[in-house]
Amino acid sequence: MTGLNQWLRLIVLFLVCFTLAAYGWFILGGAKTEYIVTPKNSKYKIIDDSIQNGATTATLGIRNSDVLLECNLINQAKWPFCEIAISLTDSVEKGIDLSSYHSVGLDIDYTSPLNGERVRVYLRNFDPAYANTNDSLSLKFNAIEYSPGIDAGLQVFPLHSFQVLSWWIAENNIPVDKSNRQFDNISIIEIATGSYVKESYYAIKLNRIVFYGEWITESSLVRLLLLLWVITAVIIMIIERIILHKKIKNTEEHSLRLRDANRQLYNKSLKFEHLACTDPLTRIRNRHTVTEWLKEITIQTQRNQIPFSMIFIDLDYFKSVNDTYGHSFGDEVLIKFAATVERLIRRSDVFARWGGEEFVIFCPETNMGTAVEIAEIIRETIATKDWGFDREFNLTCSLGVAELVDETSEDLINRVDLALLKAKKMGRNRIEISWEHQQLK
Template identity: 25%
Template sequence: MNHTKRIQPTEYNQPVAIDDKPDGGISTSTTTSSQAGFHTNCTVRASTAAHAYCGILIPLFNWGEERFVSTEDYQFLEMDFSYSASSIDSLAISLINQRQTQGTQFIHYVYPQQGQQQIKLPLRQFMVPAWNAFDLYQANKPFEHTFTQANLLQVVTGDSKKDRQVTFDIHHIALTGKWLSQTQLFASILVVWGVILLTHLLLVTYNSVQQLQQQNRTNASLQKLNQHLKAQAVHFKNLAKYDELTGLLNRKGLNACYEQAIRAYFNKSQPYAMILLDIDHFKQINDSFGHDVGDDALRQVAKTVQFELREQDTLARWGGEELVIISPVENITSAARLAERIRRSIANAQILPSHKITASFGVAMLPNDDVEQWFKLADAALYRAKQKGRNRVEQVD
């Protein structure tokens, strides 16, 4: 909303004519006021005074009132005036703070043309002139460097020392600006508080979303870690059941086969045989060709044996160069035939180019629920095969 203060002549704020006589000059000035505005007639005469001037002093409020114009309330000084001069010069328009004894002046210079004209001066461009600041300093009076408040308006001629006749009629003086009504102010405050509240809610929502997303990321990471740990647990559990060199089951890995064979024994549903085989003269292979060649030979033997087995047969590494087969068969004869087929495959395989590899076998059927006794029977048969010249199959009848 526009905020305007018009300066009009009344019986309480009559203007005052001013000239350079207080400074030793001889210029003269007369001023009158009417509903049409303020009229000033100046006769400027050069003299020994430092400055030759004359003009008008207009109160912004009624004389004697302690009221002031502030840049916080207004933004511009607007004037509509007619100007006539025998020698054109500048006009010094001043806003004066009469609260101080000496009076701080905030001046804005304009350069009028002959005739009627309008000006609009920003209040923040009014500055304290050097001579006024010096006078205040000499009088030991404080002053403000920029315009903040004033209660008098002064219009005087410029600094030219030429004799001249100057007349100016001020038809309109107004201080203008923008301000908010009570309703607008209240609405603005509500808008500001609304923006603050909305910003707060957005920040709270944003932080909540961020925390939720972070929690989801954390949960996803924990779930992924848990899955990884489970996979690792399964992996290590499997490692405990398998032989690292051959990839076959180890002794622990045979426990499930033992349990299956014992259940079948009690149910009388399926006989099981154990076939123990030992690679003949394996130490000589390691001594002659090195342990790396021996390890590779053991892996090749395991592959050869695995090729001859059925899906229901289980092959494991018992230890060293010994392998064990748990096989569901009809009887000891069937188990011995399986062992013989494997023996021939190993003997005929080209595992080492310059060395023939053979194996000895011991075969035994599960006699009861004693796995240890079962192994001892198969091991005894294997021992007989070794004693009888190796590369053969012996069974427990």
């Protein structure tokens, strides 16, 4: 045991020194990397409004340290402009992966008739899911606009500040999962005159473009160091287990007895938790159960930019069911309704009784269109179902649907509640949709 403890102290000392040295190396910038765009590793050309039958004229001067674009904009094309197009590779399909870089530095001098006028910077990404080599406009526009001024020096922008142009998303019918900024295959960089120009002389002098990143991120380094500690600890535990086999065996027997006792306690706690979280009539989740969960899932969904939708259901004229047939019959209707809906929804959906004859379905990773399809299946099934009662009985429901945007869970609930209210006002047995912060009347 004494020898083992001595070795353990030496190993721990080594790990501490190595961890401090590795993290210090990272803090001092040892992992930083740069990608500098120059005329030696890329090709430059002019793009202007001549493709729109414009009359703009432009010249491009390329030197070792900078590139100068001069153009005279003529108000003949619908959108007069000129720009520097930088091809990073010979093939549009095979660009450069810049996804590991976190920011870009731009040193641009911009001469224009107006002080503070902005230039547009596009990082064009190729992805075969939406782009093709025969259409240059099909490459994704990751864009920023800023005012470079003259002699302002290098200005650094985080890559997450770039936004995909909305007109490009709409024109190319881009799906939601491909509409976010993307830097994994950048083949072209474009620097263009501003959105609002007039007939005049313009000059864009590109002094420097540099991308900043780290060949290993801080989180990856921490994970590697943690893995080293874990592997070392596992090896030490194995050695110690061999040496102390008999003692461990006795401990395991004792642990088994404790584990059995804990399992019994755990099973009992699950039973009590199930009773507390389940609606006693319909045997589905109750409102109290999903309230806290909804707040957490809302935050996580917005943080990860994942779609999330909600369906609010109200049984039409249910009070008259209770008044006509009695509350016992009404309870049986609620039970059969809940069982029917549970069979219609997906495993990932969360179904709960909100109160009385109101029910709610939360649909993670689901956009508005899919949620409306689910709601329509439920509405039609309920309206046409043979409920199997010994008396003639029909049931319909009204539904409100909304997709989460930049809002709180309470705001989402209020919107979908307003959509449900509109469905009821419009005659019931129908679906109404709430788009973002639209106020339904």
